[in-house]
Amino acid sequence: MMNAQGRPTSSGIADKSAAATTSGHHGLDHEEKLIFEIGHTDVTGVDLPEMDLATNRLGGLARRQPIGLAGLTEPQVMRHYVRLSQRNASIDASFYPLGSCTMKHNPRLNEKLARLPGFADIHPLQPQKTVQGALCLIGELARWLKELTGMPAVAMTPKAGAHGELCGMLAIRAAISARGETRTRILVPESAHGTNPATAALCGFTVESIKAAEDGRVDLAALKAALATDVAGIMLTNPNTCGLFERDMIAIADAVHAAGAYFYCDGANFNAIVGRVKPGALGIDAMHINLHKSFSTPHGGGGPGAGPVVFSALLAPFAPLPLFVHDSNGFRLIEDMDEARAAGATPLGRMCAFHGQMGMFVRALAYMLSHGEDGLRQVAEDAVLSANYILASLKDVVSAPYDGPCMHEALFDDEFLKDTGVITLDIAKRLIDEGFHPMTVYFPLVVHGAMLIEPTETEPKASLDEFIAVMRALAQEANDGNFDRFWNAPLLAPRRRLDETAAARKPILRWRPEPAA
Amino acid sequence: MMNAQGRPTSSGIADKSAAATTSGHHGLDHEEKLIFEIGHTDVTGVDLPEMDLATNRLGGLARRQPIGLAGLTEPQVMRHYVRLSQRNASIDASFYPLGSCTMKHNPRLNEKLARLPGFADIHPLQPQKTVQGALCLIGELARWLKELTGMPAVAMTPKAGAHGELCGMLAIRAAISARGETRTRILVPESAHGTNPATAALCGFTVESIKAAEDGRVDLAALKAALATDVAGIMLTNPNTCGLFERDMIAIADAVHAAGAYFYCDGANFNAIVGRVKPGALGIDAMHINLHKSFSTPHGGGGPGAGPVVFSALLAPFAPLPLFVHDSNGFRLIEDMDEARAAGATPLGRMCAFHGQMGMFVRALAYMLSHGEDGLRQVAEDAVLSANYILASLKDVVSAPYDGPCMHEALFDDEFLKDTGVITLDIAKRLIDEGFHPMTVYFPLVVHGAMLIEPTETEPKASLDEFIAVMRALAQEANDGNFDRFWNAPLLAPRRRLDETAAARKPILRWRPEPAA
C-alpha cells in the first residue's frame, strides 16, 4: 500500500550477474513451467454441470484409458500465458524488420470487427439466405483484390501464401491438361522463397533453378534458354526476395507465353507496390496475395493467414470451388462441380473445406476501406521509402550486394564482416540485446550471409534512425574486433543461445510424465 | 525468417552489466519516451473529415492559443503503451500479496460482460423505461449485497471505499441531526486505514484515536472509556488491518449504541468473511464494501472501484439519492428529494452525478453469480486458509506480532531484522528482484516495520510455497549479514530505487517543452 521513505538509494552500477535469485525469476521476467507441471487431471478451469450418463449411444466406443490432460484454473491459465507472452518479441513492442515477412502494424479496429457475431458466429453450412452479409463481404474483398491487381478473377479459399501457390500451380496444371498437353518442368529463380520449389514439387513438377543476374534480378537470357515445350511455367517473386523489382517482367511474360507456358507470380510482397502498380499489366497469369502480410492480418506467432490467388482470363476458369456468384437472387456459392461446369467453369477442385479464411477477409477489407485507394498508395510509397532510407543510411558501413533503389526491403550481405570473427548470426543475436527483433538472416540464398531488412510503412522515422544508429555501431564494434560481445549475445533476452543441434539430434517434441521414481 | 545453424553458443555466465547497449534498451525491456517526445501537434491517429466551420455559434469564445497536445499514429500509440505496460507488475503475471488491497484474480468473463452494449452504451439520463435491464441489474446486485451482509438497505452510488465511508458517516451525521443532537467526536482505532480518519475529518468530526490491545484488536476498555454523549460513532475495520477478526464486535456495538452513537464498520476486508459471516448480526449500522476488492473488479492501476454502503434499519432512511424502487410499473429511480420524502425517506443528499459505477456493478454481479453462495464461502475460506498457511510457514523466521489465526492477511513486523542492517523496505525491494510484487509495508502503523501479506484465495499453493521459500531465504540472508544485496535491490527491475525525496522537494508534475535553445 505505501512506501515509507527509504534510505537514499545507492548509485553505483551493480553487477547484474551477481543478482542470482532464489526463485529463478528476474524481476518482471518470470520462469514458467509447462502446463503439465502446473495443472492436474483433477483440476478444471470451467464449471460444467456433472452429467450422469445413465445410458449412452456411443456404440461401445467409450474411452477406456485416461488421457492425462492437465487442467488449470483460470488464475493459473492467466498467469501462465501472460508470463509466456512476456517472453516474446512483437511488432507492438519493438521494431521487427524481418525481411519477406512484412511485420507491419495490425490495426485493432480489424480485430474488433472480425469478432462481430455477424461474422464470427455464423456457420459455413447454414442456409445461404441467412449469410448474405458474409457472402457480400467476400465479394467486396474480391472486387478490391481484382481492382488492385488488375486481374479479372480471384480464388478466395487458399489458406496461406503457400496454399495459394498450390492453387495457382494446380490451375496451371489443369490448363495444360485442358490443352491436352503434358509439361513437366517449372522454372524457379534461385532467389525464390522455399515455398515456390516446394509447391512445384507438390504438383509433380520438376524444379529447375534459374540463376540471378548481376543486378539481383532473373537472368533473362538464362530463362529464355531454359524455356522449352516441356516447361509448364515459371514461378517468379516480384518484388523479388532481394527486395528488387523485376524490371524485365514484360519480356519474361512474353517469353514464357511464347513458349506456351504460364507465368506464376509470387505476390507475397505485394505490399511494396499496392496502389501504385497493377501487376495485371505485366503479363502474369496467377498471383497469390498474402492477406497476412500486405493487408495486415496479424501473424499470430505463425498464422493463420490467407492467400487468395488472382488469375488471368486464361486461368480463371480453373479456379477452385466454391465459386462466388452474385445475381438477382443475391449472393450464392457454387459448391458443386457440375453446377460450376454448367456455368462454364472447369474448377481445379477444392482447396479446403468450406469457403476460406473469413476472419482474415474481414480484417483485410477493414484495412482496405480504412486506407482507401490513396492510403494504399501511400503504404507502398512509405514502405519503399523506408527501405531505401535504411539502404542509403547503412550502405557505407554494411555491405549491400545490389544497388538501389530497392523496393520494400533492403538486402545486405556479410562482406563487411569479413575477417572480423563476427558472422551474420551474431549481428542478429546482438540486435536482440539492443531491443530489436533481428532482420531475416541467411535468406535469400543468393547472397552470402544475407541480412534482409523490411521496415514496413508503419515504422516511425525515429525508430528507423535508432535502428540505423545501432547497426552502424555494431558494424564499428565488429571492425574493432570486439567479437566476444557478439559471440555471447544475446545476454539480455529470456534465454541465451539455444542448442538447436541437440534439439534436432534427439528430438523432444512433447512433454512426458516423469517416470515414477 | 530463418536461422542458419550458428556456432555452438558459449556457456559461461557472462556479466550482464557488461551488456551496456547502444540503444539503451535491454532485450525485451524497452526504454520509452513520453508521448510529447514521440508525437507532434500536426500528427493524429484518427482520420476525421476536415470541417470548414464557415459560421459558428461559439459566442466569440473560440480558442485563441494552440494547446500543444502531441498526437501519435496508432502504431506509435500501440508501441508506447505496450512498452509501458511491460514495465508494470500485475496480478496476472505474478504473486501480488499487497495486504489490504486484495489483489485477486480478475475473471475475464466479467470484462466481457461489462462491455455488452446493453450496459456500456446506455446513457444515465435516457428515459427510464429504456433502461429497465440496467436498473434490474442494480437491484439484483443490491439484493446480493444485502443478503450477504444481513443488512436491510444499501446505497449503491459511492464510487470507492473512501466515498462509501463518506456516505456512511454523512448518514450518521444526518441521523444525529435528525435526533436534534450535535455530536462531534469519532473514535478511530489506531490501526485504521488512512481513509477512516480522513473521512471523519471531512465530515467535520474530530478524530480520536483508540489504542490497540495486546492482541491486535481494539482495546474494549479504552473504547468504553472514550464513549460519551459527544461521540457520534466509531469507525472500525473488521477484519481489521492487522488481519484479525474483532472478537468483541457485539460488545463494542452494545457499548456504542448504549452511548447513543453509531457503529461504522469499514468493510474493505469483507472478502475474508463473505459467505461465512453476516456482519448484520454484529450490530453494525453502516459498512462499505469495496467491489474492487471483495468482488474482484480490477484495480486498473489505481481505480476505478465502487463502494456501496449497507445500512442498518436506523440509518436506512438517510441513504443518498437516487433511490432504487421496484414496483408494478417496473424499476424506477427516485432522484428528487421531495419524492424521496414522500416515500418516507430523508436522504442525506447525493454522492455524485448519476447512479453509480455501473461498469463495476456488472462485473461484481457476474462474479457473484459465478461463485454462488457456495463459491463465495469457499472464497473466504481459501483466503483465510492461505493467509494462515503463510503465517504458519514463516513465523519461525519472520517475526509475527500477533498469534493466529489471522483472517485474510498475515501481519509481520521487523523484529527479525533487528541489527541486520536490513529494513522492511529492503525486503520489499529484494522481493522485486525475486519476481514478486512486495507485500504492503509500513502499514498498519501499530507494529514496527510492518509487512502485511494478503495472498487471496486465487493464488495456487505452489505459488505460496515459492513465496515462502524466498522469504525464508531472505530472512536467512539478512541474518547472514548479506545486507549489500538488499540495499542495492532491486537490480533486475526496469528501474533501480527511485529518488522520492528529490521528487517531493522540487516537484516535476508534468512535461514541459524544452526551452528553445
Place this chain on the structure above:
Amino acid sequence: MRYLPLTPDDRSAMLAKIGVSSVDELFRDVPAPARAPRFALPAHAGEMEVERALARLAAQNTTAGSGPFFCGAGAYRHYVPASVDHLIQRSEFLTSYTPYQPEIAQGTLQVLFEFQTQVALITGMEVANASMYDGSTATAEAVLMAHRITGRNRAVLSGNLHPHYAETVRTMAGLAGEIVTAPVTPGVVDELAPLIDAGTSCVVVQNPDVFGLLRDLKPIAEAAHAKGALLIAVVTEPISLGLVESPGAMGADIVAGEGQSLGNGLNFGGPYVGLFATREKFVRQMPGRLAGQTTDSLGRRGFVLTLSAREQHIRREKATSNICTNSGLCALAFSIHLALLGETGLNQLARINHMRALQLAERLSCIPNVELVTPAFFNEFTLKLPKPAVDVADALADLGIIAGVRASRLYPHQPALRNHLIVAATETNTDSDMEAYGRALAEVLA
C-alpha cells in the same frame, strides 16, 4: 470453482501445516450469531450460464448505438478508437494496483505523468492530478480546496451548474461551509458577481453550462478575484476544449471536469474520470494522487507518486481529501484517446461536434413552436418545446429516438423548465439520425 486454484489435497496439507483440523477453527474469533452458513442465494454457475443471465438483462436496454441518440447533460457518446479498449485491457494495466512500488510500476506512473500533462494542457492550467472519481466529486473537492486556500467557507454555485454536480457539492462540502446557489437561467449567463462577498471562497461556473450555453469566464473571474475568491470552472464536455477557449486562459483558478468523453463509454453513468487542474502555487492543497518525475540510483529518468504528504495514507485526518482509489484505468483510456487525437484530431473532432450541433439546432428550431434557447453553444443546446418535454421525449423514445435530456429531470421543481429539452449532437450522429429526429419531432408536435 474455476477461479479457485486450491485443491482438496492442498487444503488438507495447508491445514496440517497450520496445525488445525478444519477451516472452521480459523474462524473461531467470529461470534456465533454472525456465523452464517446459509444464504438465500443460488449456487455457483458456469460461464455460459452467467453470460446468458446478464445478456438477457443487457438486451432489455435501448442502446445508444441502436438508433438516433441525443443525450448529453454531463455524459456524451463519442466514438472511441478500438485500440483504446485493447490497450486498457492489457493485464499489466488492468490488474495492477496503485503504483506504490515505482520500480515495477513505471508503466502506470509514466501514463499518469502524461495524463496530468494532457489535462493541464487542455484546461490551460499549470498542474493536474492523476484523476478523481468523476466530474461531480471533483467539483466538490475543488470547493473544499478553495476553502483551504482562502481560509473562507462560502461557495457560490452558478444556477446553471449541472444540478447533480450542485447536489454533490452540497452533500460532500455542505458540512464545511455555506453553499449559495444562484437561480437557474437557461440560455442566459447568470449574474454571479453580486453574490460574491468577503466570505466567499469560490464561485463555481460550468462552461458550457448544463443547457449547453457557452460563457466568457473572464468577467466572473475578475469579479471573484477582486473579492479574493477563486474561480472554479467546471467542464463536463472536454471535447469542447479543442475549439473553445480554455478555462485557464479565461482566468479559472481550479478546473474540475468530467473526462468521460475521451476514451470512456457512457456506461450508464460510471465509471467516469474526474479531471482536476489548478495553478502550481496551489499544488500542495490539491486532493488526490500526483505522479512526479525523478531519477533512479543510476540517474535514469523515472516516475513516482509524490507529494503524498497531502494524502490520507500519510496524513490521515489532516489529508487534503479522503480519496484513495481513483479512476486510474479511465484516466489511461482518456490519455490514450487524447494521444491518438493529438491537437489536430481534437480540434477536428471539436469542429465536427460543433457542426453537428449547429445543423441539428437549425433543423429542429425550424419546427413550428420549437425555440432554440441557447444562443452560443458547443455540441449541446436547449430547446423550448410547446409541450412538456417529458411527454415529447417519451413519445420519441417509442419511435426509437432518444431525443435528449429533459430539463425537468434535473430541475423537477422548476415549472418554467417543464418544456425544456437539452439536446447533444456528436460525431456519432449521422445525417439520417438527424433527419429522423427532425421528422419525428415535427410529427409528435403536430
Place this chain on the structure above:
Amino acid sequence: MRYLPLTPDDRSAMLAKIGVSSVDELFRDVPAPARAPRFALPAHAGEMEVERALARLAAQNTTAGSGPFFCGAGAYRHYVPASVDHLIQRSEFLTSYTPYQPEIAQGTLQVLFEFQTQVALITGMEVANASMYDGSTATAEAVLMAHRITGRNRAVLSGNLHPHYAETVRTMAGLAGEIVTAPVTPGVVDELAPLIDAGTSCVVVQNPDVFGLLRDLKPIAEAAHAKGALLIAVVTEPISLGLVESPGAMGADIVAGEGQSLGNGLNFGGPYVGLFATREKFVRQMPGRLAGQTTDSLGRRGFVLTLSAREQHIRREKATSNICTNSGLCALAFSIHLALLGETGLNQLARINHMRALQLAERLSCIPNVELVTPAFFNEFTLKLPKPAVDVADALADLGIIAGVRASRLYPHQPALRNHLIVAATETNTDSDMEAYGRALAEVLA
C-alpha cells in the same frame, strides 16, 4: 492516415538522404504500363465509418447465437471461455511472427510444445506437429505422408469422410497418386477392407463420420496393417475425444483433425486449426512445424523449432510439404481452452454434448416419419425426413431455427440422401432450443 507514422517532413528528409527528389524515382524499375496511379476504389475512411460499413454487413447474417442452432458437419459451436480470446489478443502473441529467433520467442515456442503434447494426448498418438491450416488440408497432407512412408500411392477414402475433405484430398493429393472413394453409406460402417491392396498406402476413415456415426477403427486398422497400408483417422469434432476411444488406441497411424471446436469460433469456416499427429517413428516424414525442447548456453530449458530439414525453407523442393504460415494463433486458442478444461472438463463437456444429442435425437425421432439414421453417435446424428431436407431446413430457417446441415449440400448427386439432415447438438443448446426445434419440425412436417 492513422496507420502511417511518416510525416511530410520525415519523407522529405528521407528522400534527401537517399538522394532522390521524389518517391517516383524509387519506382523507376516498374515498367510504365503497370504504373497505375488511379483505381476505381474509394478514398480512405475513418474508423467509425469503416465500422459502420462492416457492421451493416454483419447485421445481414443470422448468427448462431440468435436462436436455436444445430449445424455441425465439420464445424461446431461451443462456448469458449472469455479468457481465451483475451489471451490470444495479447500483443506478444498476436503480433509476433513464426518463432525463428527462439531467444525472444520462448512464449510462442513453449505454447507450441504444449499444444503438440495436448494433441498427442487426446489423439492417443506419440507426436503431433504445431498445426496445419485445417482438418481438410491436414487430411490431404496425411495422405501424402502415407505415400512417402509406404512408397505406395493409392489412397482409399471412406465414403463417409466429409465430402469437402475428400475433395480437398483429391485436389491436393490427386497428382501424387490414385484416390479411391468408397460409396457413401449413411448410418452404416462402410466396408473398406476389400478396397485395400498391395498398392494401397492408406485408408482414410473419419470418426465420428460426416453423418455422426461412431465406428470402431480396430478392424479397419488391422485390415490396413495386414496389407502394409496405414490407417489415417480423421476427427472433425475433438470434443468427442473426451468420451470416445482415441484413434491411437484403435490403431491409427496418422490422425488428421479439425481443432476448431476448442478455442475457436465458427467464423463462417475459417480460420480453423488442423491437428496432425502420428507415431514417433514417422516424425521425419511429417509436414509442418515442430517445436522441440533443448537447453540454452547456461543449461536452462528452452524451446526451438526443430527438424526443419523437413521444411520448405531448408529443403525447398525436397520438403515434406510446402506449408509455411500455419494456424499458430488458433492453436494457441485451442491450447488455452484445453488447458482450462483439462481432463476433467473435457470429459464433462463431452458428456454434456453426448447427452444433449441423445435428448435431441430422442425428441426429434419421435416425430412421425422422422427416422434416426445413426445408431451410435457422439454429439451429431442424421435424420431421414419425409421430405427433401432443403425445404424443411429452409422453412425452419424462416422460423428462426437453423436446423442442421442437409446432406444434399455435401452430396448433391446422391438422390438417396435428399431427405437426410445432419444435426449437431452441443452444450450451447438449451432445453428450450430443443423444444422449439421439436415443435417447429413437427409443424413443418405436419
